Amino acid sequence: MSLIGDLRVLYNMALRPVRGENHAERMNNFYSGQAADYDDFRRRLLQGRERLWQKMLADVPYQDTVWMDMGGGTGSNLHFFGPAIERLGKVYVVDLAGSLLEVADRRIHESGWKNIETAEADATKYVPKEGSVDAVTFSYSLTMIPDWFAAIDHAWNVLRPGGRIGVVDFYVSRKYPAAEHRKHSWAKRSFWPQWFAYDNVFPSPDHVPYLHRKFEPLFFEEHLTRIPWFPNPFFKMPYYIFIGRKQY
């Protein structure tokens, strides 16, 4: 952990206004000042990513698999594939922020991976040349995609029947969630969406129900995590891990 790096990230997250005429410009503007420090800070902020990858890999027959990591940023998730990465057919790291994809391109080049490509593109629209894919992941990107329902619908369209979607992200519960899901306090449901909205992150009560409606749920976990530098360590942020199957 580097204090200077953290301060740079915190300045970008808490003080510097995000500028841009459209979503792509805003993403590029937000990340351009923190791309180099991104991985170190987000390792502590964005929990559950490695667990999602482990669960996905245990479930997806990854030999020759085509996998899209939507909003894949710096490509740090690629390390969670471990040695399996060599056996995957193709992995696409799709993101709107060119500054983060530059970090991903360096990582791919230095690791010598030949089957990984980055695409500067919108996760609600991007279709790889294979036409359909076996797996789609969103790690902490759905909350940053304004048309998140379009992103989920697009993932459904581009997945082959039987393909898997994996999502890990922040959320808050509905006031009256499904009986088998957790209910969060009024304070959590009110405070966290306001807090995160400053950075154009929108934790929603609707992602979890929509994912359960659209896909056959295979795995679902709900957790709480500390936010680095947040003054009250007991007031934690909810996040979930979901894996679903596109039904045949």
Ligand SMILES: C[S@@+](CC[C@H](N)C(=O)[O-])C[C@H]1O[C@@H](n2cnc3c(N)ncnc32)[C@H](O)[C@@H]1O
């Ligand atoms: C919090 S970051 C998460 C990055 C990465 N998945 C991770 O786990 O470190 C959210 C990412 O979503 C990307 N993003 C937001 N909206 C997008 C869109 N419509 N299409 C593609 N990427 C998008 C942002 O540029 C950013 O890289």
